[in-house]
Amino acid sequence: MLLLLPLMIPVLGAGFILLFRNPRFATRAALLVGALEVLALGAVIWQVHLQGELQEGRYLRADALSAFFLMSIAFVSGIVLIYSSGYLRHTGEGRFSSPRWFYALVFMFLFTMISVCLSANLGLLWIMMEGTTLASALLVGFYNTEGAIEAGWKYLIVCTVGIAFALFGTIVLYLAAVKAGMSPASGLDWISLMNAAPGMALDPHLVKLAFVFVIVGYGTKIGFVPMHSWLPDAHAEAPTPISALLSAVLLNCAMYALMRYDVIVSRTVGPAFSHTLLLIFGVLSMVVAGLLILVQRNLKRLLAYSSIEHMGIIAIGLGLGGPLGLLGALLHTFNHSAAKSLLFFGAGNVRHNMGTLRIDGIQGISRTMPQTSAALVVGGLAIVGLPPFSLFISEFAILSEAFAQAHYLVAALFLIVLSVVFGGFAYHLFRMLCGKPGRRPENARLIPSEYISMGIAALCVLYFGVRIPHFFNVLLHEAMAVLR
Amino acid sequence: MGLVGIATEKILSSFSVFLFLTIILLAVARRISTSVLLFSLQSAIITAEVLATGFQEKLASAYLVGILIFVIKVVAIPRAFFVLTKRLKTVHDVKASTTPSQSVFVVAVMIYLSYAAVHSYGGAVRAPGDSLAAAIALILTGAFLMVSRKKAVMQVLGLLVMENGIFLAALLTTFGMPLVIEIGIFFDILMGLLLMGIFMFRISDTFEHLDVSKLRRLRG
Numbered sequence: 001m002l003l004l005l006p007l008m009i010p011v012l013g014a015g016f017i018l019l020f021r022n023p024r025f026a027t028r029a030a031l032l033v034g035a036l037e038v039l040a041l042g043a044v045i046w047q048v049h050l051q052g053e054l055q056e057g058r059y060l061r062a063d064a065l066s067a068f069f070l071m072s073i074a075f076v077s078g079i080v081l082i083y084s085s086g087y088l089r090h091t092g093e094g095r096f097s098s099p100r101w102f103y104a105l106v107f108m109f110l111f112t113m114i115s116v117c118l119s120a121n122l123g124l125l126w127i128m129m130e131g132t133t134l135a136s137a138l139l140v141g142f143y144n145t146e147g148a149i150e151a152g153w154k155y156l157i158v159c160t161v162g163i164a165f166a167l168f169g170t171i172v173l174y175l176a177a178v179k180a181g182m183s184p185a186s187g188l189d190w191i192s193l194m195n196a197a198p199g200m201a202l203d204p205h206l207v208k209l210a211f212v213f214v215i216v217g218y219g220t221k222i223g224f225v226p227m228h229s230w231l232p233d234a235h236a237e238a239p240t241p242i243s244a245l246l247s248a249v250l251l252n253c254a255m256y257a258l259m260r261y262d263v264i265v266s267r268t269v270g271p272a273f274s275h276t277l278l279l280i281f282g283v284l285s286m287v288v289a290g291l292l293i294l295v296q297r298n299l300k301r302l303l304a305y306s307s308i309e310h311m312g313i314i315a316i317g318l319g320l321g322g323p324l325g326l327l328g329a330l331l332h333t334f335n336h337s338a339a340k341s342l343l344f345f346g347a348g349n350v351r352h353n354m355g356t357l358r359i360d361g362i363q364g365i366s367r368t369m370p371q372t373s374a375a376l377v378v379g380g381l382a383i384v385g386l387p388p389f390s391l392f393i394s395e396f397a398i399l400s401e402a403f404a405q406a407h408y409l410v411a412a413l414f415l416i417v418l419s420v421v422f423g424g425f426a427y428h429l430f431r432m433l434c435g436k437p438g439r440r441p442e443n444a445r446l447i448p449s450e451y452i453s454m455g456i457a458a459l460c461v462l463y464f465g466v467r468i469p470h471f472f473n474v475l476l477h478e479a480m481a482v483l484r
Numbered sequence: 485m486g487l488v489g490i491a492t493e494k495i496l497s498s499f500s501v502f503l504f505l506t507i508i509l510l511a512v513a514r515r516i517s518t519s520v521l522l523f524s525l526q527s528a529i530i531t532a533e534v535l536a537t538g539f540q541e542k543l544a545s546a547y548l549v550g551i552l553i554f555v556i557k558v559v560a561i562p563r564a565f566f567v568l569t570k571r572l573k574t575v576h577d578v579k580a581s582t583t584p585s586q587s588v589f590v591v592a593v594m595i596y597l598s599y600a601a602v603h604s605y606g607g608a609v610r611a612p613g614d615s616l617a618a619a620i621a622l623i624l625t626g627a628f629l630m631v632s633r634k635k636a637v638m639q640v641l642g643l644l645v646m647e648n649g650i651f652l653a654a655l656l657t658t659f660g661m662p663l664v665i666e667i668g669i670f671f672d673i674l675m676g677l678l679l680m681g682i683f684m685f686r687i688s689d690t691f692e693h694l695d696v697s698k699l700r701r702l703r704g
Contacts, residue, residue, distance in 0.1 A: 123665030130672045137679050141686065149686045150699040156683060157639055160676055161630065164646055171654045171661065178658055185662060205605065
């Protein structure tokens with residue numbers, strides 16, 4: 001029953017919120033549903049921690065890896081809902097573009113992402129992954145401007161095609177499983193596949209073919225270069241809370257899906273094949289996105305390219321494997337979520353007050369908007385991986401794994417890109433912070449919803465850099481054991 | 485073996501020829517309505533293959549899937565396309581960026597490639613080679629239609645052709661996925677089409693055209 005709870009709450013909640021035409025009531029209803037949702041997710045995570053694994057029927061299951069990702073979903077969705085409650089105060093009434101539609105779609109989006117993490121069946125996982133695209137496409141096009149519609153269309157088409165490849169990969173894996181003598185009913189169940197993996201080695205070609213299609217398919221959702229074309233547009237044109245959700249939760253969920261396949265394929269044909277592919281995509285994404293960060297002119301596009309870069313880092317961690325590589329990769333998914341949410345919230349405030357996101361149109365905000373600037377500086381320092389922030393630890397872990405395994409080329413590229421990104425972020429941030437204030441912001445002081453959400457994110461980035469809480473650490477190591 | 489048995493064998497062994505025919509015709513079609521009709525025809529052929537497989541392998545769930553495909557892909561989606569093109573008052577031309585002869589050439593190369601792919605992986609599956617090659621050719625042609633046709637409607641149609649190919653490949657190699665998953669995939673496709681419809685209305689409202697190649701404000 002417990003596993004059904006976090007799935008029922010968002011669906012029923014979405015319907016409940018649609019009943020309220022008044023934006024203020026809709027906001028309150030959304031906060032209520034959000035609180036229930038976070039509690040339900042917390043209960044699931046706690047039960048997984050106690051029992052090791054939860055199963056509900058044939059199609060739902062949660063183990064430590066799912067619980068770890070549920071934790072970042074719960075954390076980010078919580079602060080995003082708090083932030084949205086203030087952010088949407090200027091939004092008017094339109095077809096699918098009113099606050100109540102916004103919240104209803106956000107909860108449907110959350111429903112699909114939570115289902116991805118709770119699916120016991122790779123087919124269901126695919127269905128829900130496609131569902132994330134469908135639920136969020138209208139949110140990307142929420143503002144109904146030319147740019148938003150273009151970004152929404154591109155997002156819908158590119159991701160649907162990408163995901164179609166993942167379906168093909170799933171079918172090929174299913175074929176390999178059935179040929180290896182598994183029953184059709186369990187041929188898509190990831191735990192049966194993991195257990196039966198050595199037996200599928202009879203058909204290594206099929207399993208490898210499946211993984212190629214899956215990494216291209218889910219890689220499109222993760223934003224691996226060269227399938228990333230939708231990502232900067234969608235992140236830049238979506239309302240800010242949605243950019244944060246896309247970057248901090250959706251990309252992680254797609255990464256989770258890829259991890260499930262990676263485990264199965266590694267156990268079948270040995271880790272070399274899938275890990276090499278992950279390393280190639282990871283390094284490529286990191287290098288290309290790192291260089292593109294330098295030439296960005298729009299604050300949110302800058303953050304979007306940074307997300308691609310960080311997904312590359314996570315893929316490198318997974319591709320290296322080993323205790324430190326996996327630790328770094330998993331930890332980085334969480335740390336990146338916290339830091340990127342903070343940055344997007346800051347960008348949202350800038351947009352509200354300055355009316356633009358063009359970097360050359362934003363000047364001297366350290367004087368006119370000191371609090372927002374402080375958030376951007378903390379987020380910026382964290383995202384480039386400086387100590388004492390948490391991203392330093394995860395990046396350092398991945399880097400030391402690369403040296404330990406003598407992957408010197410990967411390590412060198414990793415370090416070069418990190419320094420390039422540091423330069424790029426410092427350059428762009430200084431340009432916005434310093435200079436003569438062009439235009440007086442409308443209300444520079446933060447409202448409660450803003451400083452609560454940004455405060456939680458900033459504290460989290462800082463605290464996890466100093467020490468990792470015991471409970472979190474235990475869950476992290478259990479999740480690593482699943483990936484081994 | 486009764487008459488039905490013979491028909492089943494014939495459908496499974498030789499209907500892939502008709503599938504190749506539909507994709508070659510799709511390559512030369514200049515009007516949106518022709519393309520939609522060809523898609524409908526293609527789905528009808530696939531329905532026949534599903535029913536034949538169901539009969540041969542004695543799978544009751546295949547009949548249900550067959551009926552679903554018939555209702556959704558042969559009847560409902562083409563109808564929706566006709567209604568949509570009428571409401572959007574779009575011109576009938578598909579706005580191809582390649583000439584028909586170039587398109588046919590590309591599709592021919594893709595058919596060759598699919599046979600090559602089936603040849604190298606052929607030993608792994610017990611499906612008939614021609615049908616599997618047809619499935620892969622459908623996927624490739626769908627992708628080609630998406631990149632070479634500028635109309636938003638045609639991009640969606642390309643996506644559907646691709647999806648037909650994936651479905652056929654699944655059917656031939658594994659006799660279909662478990663029914664629940666199959667129905668979930670259908671539901672996703674329907675929702676996706678609905679959303680694409682909404683976006684097409686928004687594009688035509690905001691930009692006053694449906695030419696996707698002119699959507700190029702976001703770059704870099």
